[in-house]
Amino acid sequence: MTQSKNRQPLLLDFEKPLVELENRIEQIRNLAQESSDGIDVSEQIHQLEERAAQLRQEIFRSLSPAQRLQLARHPRRPSTLDYIQAISDEWVELHGDRGGADDPALVGGVGSLAGRPVVMLGHQKGRDTKDNVARNFGMASPGGYRKAMRLMEHANRFGMPILTFIDTPGAWAGLEAEHQGQGEAIAYNLREMFRLDVPIICTVIGEGGSGGALGIGVGDRLMMLEHAVYTVATPEACAAILWKDAAKAPQAAEALKITAWDLKNFGILDLLVPEPIGAAHSQPVEAAEILKAALIEELEILCEMTDQQRRDLRYQKFRRIGVFLDPSD
Incomplete structure (x- = not known):
């Protein structure tokens, strides 16, 4: 009975x-x-x-985009640190951007995956209100993105592949973040990630939102967990802008094409990683095992390429995004 009471507030309507x-x-x-x-x-x-x-099976195979968004934001959904600790042989967290900041909303460090040294980093949300406040709900500051870039340059210097885990509603949009150069920090990361020689695999594990996701999202492979979402703006923000009514968020979620299936069809997503039936929060250990196998397989392919081949692949991948054909031509 106690367990049922504890679970009840975390139940989504379609799970009842x-x-x-x-x-x-x-x-x-x-x-x-x-x-x-x-x-x-x-x-x-x-x-x-x-x-x-x-x-x-019936419930989780017929979810709407709005319901998948609920799963992506589920408080029990495994976080970056959960996955890193589950898939790595060993891992040491590194702190600071060497400019005076250490953002807890973006974590990273050096670890080992299947015996291969790697650098792993990603957004970190909290488990409860207190933890979320401490982590700023996974919304990184300029110091967070500069810390991420420092770690990626370290990986490039020592020839270690980079694994990034994306899970944020967006970059921190506070006044202080603007004073510290939020836009410049993200833009710098976008430019610099294109020039790195080492393999880069980016995985959307939960909510991939706007420039906050892109700041660590330039890679040779973009993977998404089955119930993750990736969007230019949250459906709530989109609905508020277009219809002046945030309650129309489900309609916006449908129009924005935010699901892994949508992005796979558009050719933006390289690999859709399946989740256990019931989603990652219901079987986190199995979800981590599936993700680990996918990362190892993709990493083996990328490590066989030359540095130039990977840079060319990265460049062409992002050049293709947004290309469309005019039916009237």
Whole structure:
């Protein structure tokens, strides 16, 4: 009962029928164990479990963009540090931009993936309100992007591949961030990431928002977890701008084409990484194993290329984005 109460505030609306069915299965199982009549309910439980598995697949294979956005923002969804600790053999976090700042909203360090030294970095959200305030809800400051660039230059100097994990609603838009040069810091990263010699794999693990995502999003491969989103602006902001009504965010989410499936169809996404049925927050260990396998496979391919081949691949990848054909031509 305590567990159910703890889970209830984190339940999304479309998850409730599934949880109700799972609770019913658990109640029947508990009643059978407590009963002294020796009633066999194994067949009934088996049927309900099959129905629950079917319902889980039906729900998570027919989600709307707005529902996928809810999953991307789920407070229990694995974060950058969760994935790094799960997939790395060892990892040491490094701090500071060497300019006087150390942004907790963007973390990074040196680690090892399948025995290969790598630099891993990404946005870090909090688990609760207090942690989110400390992490600024994953919205990095100019110091965060300068720290990221320092770590990437370190990786380039020592020939270590770079793995970035994107999970932010956007860069911090506060007055202080503007005073510190937020736009310049992101623009500098965009330019410099194109010239790096080492392999770069960027993975959207949750919410990829605006320039805040792009600041660590230039790479040879762009991967997205199945229920992650990537967008030029949050649906709420888009709805407020276009219709003066943030309540129309679901409509905006549909129009913006923010899901991994949409971006795969547009050719922007290189690899869609599947999540366990029920999404990453329901089975985080399995989600990390799937992501690790995808990263290792892509890294093996990229490491076989020359530095120039990777730079050319990176350049051509982003040159193709936004190209379209006029039907009247």
